[in-house]
Amino acid sequence: MLVFVILGYALLSIYEFFPLYKENKQKEFYVNLVLGIISFTMAILISLRINIPSPAEAIKIVINYILKAFAM
Amino acid sequence: MIRERITDKEATCLLILFLLGSSILVGIGVRAKNDAWLAGILGVVFFIPFALIYARIQSIFHGRDIFEITILLYGKVFGRILIIIFSWYSFHLGALVLRNFCEFVHVESFPETPLIVITLCFITINIAAARSGIEVIARIATFCLPVVIILFLLMEILSISTMDFNNIKPILGNGFSKVADVGFSSFSFPFAESVILLGVFYTLKKRESAVKVYMKGVLAAGIVLITLTLVNIFVLGNMIEDYYFPSYASFSFIKVGDFIQRMEGTIAISYVLTSFIKSSICLFVACKGIAAVFNLNHYKFIVIQTGLIMAYFSLILYDNIEEMVDWFQNIYQFYAIPFQIIFPLFIWVCAEIRNRSEKRDQSGKGKKGV
Numbered sequence: 001m002l003v004f005v006i007l008g009y010a011l012l013s014i015y016e017f018f019p020l021y022k023e024n025k026q027k028e029f030y031v032n033l034v035l036g037i038i039s040f041t042m043a044i045l046i047s048l049r050i051n052i053p054s055p056a057e058a059i060k061i062v063i064n065y066i067l068k069a070f071a072m
Numbered sequence: 073m074i075r076e077r078i079t080d081k082e083a084t085c086l087l088i089l090f091l092l093g094s095s096i097l098v099g100i101g102v103r104a105k106n107d108a109w110l111a112g113i114l115g116v117v118f119f120i121p122f123a124l125i126y127a128r129i130q131s132i133f134h135g136r137d138i139f140e141i142t143i144l145l146y147g148k149v150f151g152r153i154l155i156i157i158f159s160w161y162s163f164h165l166g167a168l169v170l171r172n173f174c175e176f177v178h179v180e181s182f183p184e185t186p187l188i189v190i191t192l193c194f195i196t197i198n199i200a201a202a203r204s205g206i207e208v209i210a211r212i213a214t215f216c217l218p219v220v221i222i223l224f225l226l227m228e229i230l231s232i233s234t235m236d237f238n239n240i241k242p243i244l245g246n247g248f249s250k251v252a253d254v255g256f257s258s259f260s261f262p263f264a265e266s267v268i269l270l271g272v273f274y275t276l277k278k279r280e281s282a283v284k285v286y287m288k289g290v291l292a293a294g295i296v297l298i299t300l301t302l303v304n305i306f307v308l309g310n311m312i313e314d315y316y317f318p319s320y321a322s323f324s325f326i327k328v329g330d331f332i333q334r335m336e337g338t339i340a341i342s343y344v345l346t347s348f349i350k351s352s353i354c355l356f357v358a359c360k361g362i363a364a365v366f367n368l369n370h371y372k373f374i375v376i377q378t379g380l381i382m383a384y385f386s387l388i389l390y391d392n393i394e395e396m397v398d399w400f401q402n403i404y405q406f407y408a409i410p411f412q413i414i415f416p417l418f419i420w421v422c423a424e425i426r427n428r429s430e431k432r433d434q435s436g437k438g439k440k441g442v
Contacts, residue, residue: 016376028373031366035377042384046188052388056399063406 001047009040075135078275080285082210085217086349087269087289092220092296093350094172095262097343099318100297103401104254105310106240109301114255116294119263122413123286125420126266130273130282132423137274139364145422152365154415159361161411162268163378166354167386168400170194173347174386175393176317181340191383194351199379201352202359203372206272209352216345223342224296227323228303230335234325239309240302260405262297263290264412271357316397355379 017036020029045052078086101111133141138158143151174190182190201209244251266286273282300319304312307322315321320343324336356371359378363371390396 012376016373020373025369025373027366028368028370031362031368032374032377035362035374035381039377039380039384042381042388046384046387054388054390056389056395056403059407060399060403063403067406 002044005040005043005047009036009043012036076205076207076275077277078207078210079277080281082214083273083276083281083285084289084292085213086210086272086353087266087285088293088296089213089217089220089346089349090269090353091262091266091289091293092342093262093346093348094169095297096300096319096346097172097176097317098397098400099304099312100258100262100301101254102313102318103257104246104251105313106242106305107244107246107251108254108305108312109240109298110244110251111254111258112294112298112301114252115258115263116290116298118255118259119290120287122264122416123266123290124283125416126270127282127286129416129420129423130270130276131279132427134276134279135274137272137360137364138270138419139361140274141270141419141423143364145419145426154418155361155364158271158411158415159358159365161408162271162354162361163358163382163385165265165268166198166351166358167382167389168404169347169351169354170198170383171386171389171396172400173343173351175396176320176340176343179316179393180320188387191387194348195379195383197348198352198355199375201348202356202379203375206275206353206356209349209356210275213349216349220342220345221296223339224300227326227335227339228299230326230328230332231303231307231323233328234322235303235306236309237306239306257401257405260408260412261400263294264408266290267412267416268354268357270416271360272353316393351382355382358382 013036016032017029020032042052099108100115101108104111129138129141133144136144139155142154142158145151146154170191174187174194177190178185178187201212266289273285276282276285304318304322307325308315308318312318320336320339323339324334326335327333355375355378359371359375362368362374362378368374390399
């Protein structure tokens with residue numbers, strides 16, 4: 001799985017990052033690079049079956065807290 | 073850069089399919105059981121003033137998207153903070169739609185296939201659509217809408233033999249307060265989600281189009297959703313709440329003679345088309361938002377990575393389908409308030425103030441000129 005992820009992102013970088021770099025679109029390149037690093041990290045973590053905390057649970061806790069506060 | 077343009081018809085089709093995406097899958101107002109249709113009607117009624125507000129924002133700043141409007145009204149710093157909030161909502165909604173649909177495919181059709189495979193396949197099409205631009209998505213919507221409507225009509229006609237019209241009784245059996253509560257939840261899901269289209273309707277050709285599009289789209293989608301809810305109630309009765317995908321379950325009962333049965337697979341085509349349009353629009357708007365925050369020349373450069381993050385995000389959102397349904401039914405309507413109600417109101421009030429002061433200035437200059 002990990003091999004597929006690395007291979008996939010290597011191909012993606014050839015398709016996406018190199019043209020931007022060559023065309024000297026610096027801002028686009030750096031924003032894309034940051035997004036690419038985030039997505040690559042997430043892909044690696046998912047492929048290694050490492051649990052990434054979900055924001056849904058945090059949102060649920062905050063909303064329940066607010067609802068309780070208003071109910072009081 | 074060439075500005076994209078869509079016609080009123082295309083925009084209406086886009087809005088209808090956007091509103092049907094996900095909501096036809098998980099159903100609206102299911103917590104109200106056999107009063108779900110009343111909750112749906114209340115949802116439409118609650119939403120109409122907000123539809124007018126969304127349309128008004130778009131018609132005041134004709135030709136500008138919500139990101140340009142926000143920066144124009146609130147400046148670069150505070151405007152960008154608001155754009156981040158709006159883009160987050162669009163991104164999150166896209167992930168929710170993606171998860172809903174992929175979970176449906178995983179549960180009903182491909183239980184052995186890992187969820188990530190289904191999600192990646194689906195997001196690939198979304199990325200292609202979002203990269204192609206809103207004109208392409210709008211044309212696909214114009215093509216898909218008749219397919220979706222014809223399939224629904226066909227399924228509903230075929231379900232008549234399995235309907236028990238007494239299932240609708242007792243009307244308001246759990247009291248009006250329960251229906252009003254669920255009505256609010258059907259306001260936020262799916263109707264008020266159309267706030268996302270403020271990032272799309274800058275492409276409308278005429279200033280007055282936004283009101284027409286919003287009104288026609290909401291009423292048409294409302295009629296389809298309420299009819300579907302009624303069919304679900306007639307077929308499933310009070311058990312509507314027990315199904316994760318009520319319309320899929322109700323159409324699975326279709327049996328005309330011995331040769332027309334197991335028709336639920338056909339209706340899945342509608343789920344695919346509507347979910348595809350909705351998640352593509354969410355991805356498109358999220359990318360436009362990110363591009364506006366970083367002042368990029370074009371959003372297309374970031375679509376692939378944003379789409380991939382959206383796919384992974386949809387996977388980590390919930391551990392299982394029960395958690396997803398619980399979050400959708402009990403948390404989502406409150407979570408969406410800042411994005412669907414507060415944010416547009418905030419924009420609308422400032423837009424009106426600015427619009428009036430501009431008009432006053434212009435009339436003052438005119439008088440001086442005389």
